Amino acid sequence: MSLELLSMIGGGLAGFLFRFIATQQEAAKQHMDWLLKAQAMADDSADRAANRGTHLGRRVLVFIVLWVLAVAPFIGALLNIPTWVEGERAPWDLLGVFTGQWHELKGIIILPELRAALLAAVGFYLGGSSLAKGK
Numbered sequence: 001m002s003l004e005l006l007s008m009i010g011g012g013l014a015g016f017l018f019r020f021i022a023t024q025q026e027a028a029k030q031h032m033d034w035l036l037k038a039q040a041m042a043d044d045s046a047d048r049a050a051n052r053g054t055h056l057g058r059r060v061l062v063f064i065v066l067w068v069l070a071v072a073p074f075i076g077a078l079l080n081i082p083t084w085v086e087g088e089r090a091p092w093d094l095l096g097v098f099t100g101q102w103h104e105l106k107g108i109i110i111l112p113e114l115r116a117a118l119l120a121a122v123g124f125y126l127g128g129s130s131l132a133k134g135k
Contacts, residue, residue, distance in 0.1 A: 061121050062121050062122065065114075065117050065121045066118070069110060069114050069115070069117075069118050073109065073110065082105075083106075083109055084102050084103070084105070085102070086101070086102055086103075087100065087101035087102065087103050089101075
């Protein structure tokens with residue numbers, strides 16, 4: 001092989017290699033720019049979300065759930081306000097027209113759904129306050 005041929009092959013390989021490295025660096029730079037933009041958008045979204053909620057809103061939510069779960073049923077039981085619940089009905093009677101029965105209860109009734117709402121509200125309230133203390 002002549003020196004000119006080796007020089008052309010070497011120059012071509014070196015040009016390809018340098019162009020490939022430049023392209024990879026450009027792609028990495030563009031990827032980093034996209035990541036920075038995405039992080040800036042996520043930070044902006046988090047800042048806007050942090051400004052939406054207030055301590056007053058969480059306190060009102062907890063107060064309402066506590067009222068529904070504890071205070072209102074207790075006052076209702078003290079004032080002898082009857083509580084009516086639907087009894088068991090046949091599986092074929094979807095609306096409970098033919099087999100549905102109503103029973104009067106004495107005392108306080110707390111449904112599992114209301115207990116779950118209380119646990120969620122208290123967890124949300126305490127979780128938000130513990131996060132604020134960590135700042």
